[in-house]
Amino acid sequence: MSAEKFDVVVIGAGPGGYVAAIRSAQLGFKTAVIEREFLGGVCLNVGCIPSKAMISAAHFLHRLEHDAGTMGISVSGTKLDMPKLKAWKQSVCDKMSGGVAQLLKGNKVTIINGEAKFKSVSELVVREKAGEKSITADHFIIATGSRPIEIPGFQPDENDVVTSTGALDFEEVPKRLVAIGGGYIGIEISSYLRKLGSEVVVLEAGKGLLQGAADADCVKVVERKLKKSGVIVHTEAFAQSWKKQGKDLVVTAKVKGKEETFKCDKILLTVGRKPNSDEMNLSGIGLKIDERGFIKTNAQRKTNIPNIYAIGDICGQPMLAHKASHEGVLVAEVIAGQNRVYDARTVPAVIFTDPEIASAGWTEEECKANGYHDLKVGKFPFGANGKAVSLMETDGFVKMIADAKTHRVFGVHIVGPEASNLISEAALAIEMGACVEDIALTIHPHPTLGETMMEAAEATLGHAIHTINRPVSQTSANA
């Protein structure tokens, strides 16, 4: 078995891995990327991208059915063709995944389709369709990501019990859905399936939805709208077991200590994700993994083995594609001998609920945990923004948190239309160490949703123009 030899081998072609491979090749390394399933990873194929396609279709349908009439457009006979929607969603994924393939090829990265396993710190065995082959390299970048967590009694078969992967690929809209887990993946999927016509029950073990994933004030807005749309939410609900009863699936759960049953057609299991660090013989070669399964790395994403690096979900929270891509570039440059470290101040996070939630920087609680107790907090509602009103998307607000003394922006939390597209300005502000005035004094074009950022900055200073400024509690985060 003759070994193929590379300078850099990246394992996993998700948003961390393919980016690392491209930058490695750009830096002149002979590079290969090994992928066992699909280029683009979970993100492009069974995660971020297909879910956004489904959400945008569902939102479109929802607006036709609910908002069009108010605008004087009468629409009758809207009908969902699920196989066609599914095919369109797939075409979106294929287009993105195909783009990755082109980029890799264009940068002369060798793509190896197979499953890799470390034989030693300098050699991999890759199982391909055609058989096994050996790959050696000077440097390895592990970017193999994460997978859904399973809970006892709910083994996903992607038919009755589905993970996000199965849910994104439903042949038809389930009449009734029980979603176990009220985190951001569960809520995104529940929201769009509701819009497509499912009756949805969410069973969340914690005390509220989206716990720890977003600012508590933002979550309230989403929770209210979710319930208004007809989604039934049970908190402190622990799913125990399920069984088939004729055509029905029956889920038994302890809800606030009381046993209850829920009939449905599909069970969605979204209780979090865990790193894929139990694969590839990582512990066999002596790679250090922490108690939560994340590969231990330093600020350069070096592991304890000098020629092996780890990026993305497998090396720690937050498990977000854009963090992985940032690390992919970083690691390739470190390998090239450049002094690079992970020193980003914030990883902005977005939840594609209705309305969207997006955040950058610290919440009030996090400011306090970091030793900043004297804060200024300002809020500006989308209801007072002309563009939002004309879009008929007025739920939500922009909330800005800053240091009371220096006015340095610590965090921005948005719930509302296009929150996902608005948050980048806040991320830039935080990375630049901007003060509230820097945002307030930047002319924002009218009429746009972006004006809310400027107004929130003004509100933080106590003098927003387009809303009545109420004294905002400086320590509203007593919780």
Added chain:
Amino acid sequence: MAEQIVNLPDIGEGVTEGEMVKWLVNVGDVVEPDQPIAEVMTDKATVEVPTPYAGTVKELKANEGDIVPIETPLLILDSDGASASAPKKQAAPKQEPPAVAAPTPSPAPVAVASSNGAGGAMDVYPPVADARVLASPSSRRLARDLSVDINHVKGTGLAGRVTRDDVLQAKSQGVIMPAASPAGRTTIAPVVPGSVPKPAYQSPAGAVEEREPLRGIRRKIAHNMQMYKQIIPHFTLMDEANVTELVKTRTQAKIAADSLGIKITYLPFVMKALIATCREFPMFNASIDDANEEIVYKKYFNIGFAADTPNGLVVPVIKDADRKTILQISQEIMDLAGRAREGKLRPEEMKDATITITNIGSVGGSYATPIINHPEVAILGMYKISDRPVYINGKFKHAKVMNFSMTADHRLIDGAVAANFLSGFIKRIEHPANLMLDMV
């Protein structure tokens, strides 16, 4: 052929960089683990840096004279998989890769010595910017590219923002690293780097001059002396002591010690008298923690002694001198002074002094005003012994007289206290027999 990068290791607590003095290997040389590859000058000492790996030297990453931060590459080795390329010194986990046959020899799993908690930044230099540092991503990157620790750069921009110019300025002036202060406490602004002007020297037209780079120990001395003088308000007190008795005692002791092959000087006696006096005046064996506005009294006595070497001044330290005999101290002085002259002291042998003695009396000069070795707060000067007439009980008598100076940090030590200290010291040194009373 696998490439193995050899970094400049952590060569002593608080040492962040070293100057490449001399390469001991050339490109193409085959090296074994632990073989010295370079002489690097740090913190007043030259150390030999060994390679932890075996291999063939492929590339030298630094030139002689370069300043190299720790944990950055010194050289690159080609180490073929067949030979042991695992670091010898570091304890590799003794586990066999389970369930995997190994038909070809492969490097054993290697544990990196530096800490590697997730996200930990202890092993990168410069350290990752703290959340308190206001600097844009581009300024942070510039600082990293220039090896400037942005955590210690004073920002001149709005709200203390560290600008691109601040970083460039810090690079051109060299950043002084203040002592780390425990997080959460109020801190007083540390010594501001860059507050010392760095004027260029303009040569007069036609002047015959020669320039040489400020390098090595001389560079360190220049840097440190400037900093110490900047931090400490010095004052000096001088007096003379009748050391006739001391000379006799030492002469006797010398005869006994010579037979053991140990050279006894006056220095150990002065150390003993100094320690005894410091016990009476603990503020002389102390430091000021400026960052936390606290006085640190030390319950141990590590006595530094200034040693002249061909390369310049170094200060080796006799650790726990209060618990050593005069004979032991003498032996240690011989060893340290000898190796100081050869430039072979290890950094830790010049660290953690609690008070220092400077002895330039053997060379000349009646008195001097030395600079305190910060963070110490005092330095005792001892000068040459001379024959002089002294007036005792209405008569002139011949006496051996030695001058002493006490230079102290005026922030902590008042003039009168220093006067009492010096007179207490002189009483002890004039009556060496009484020193026995203070012996541990």
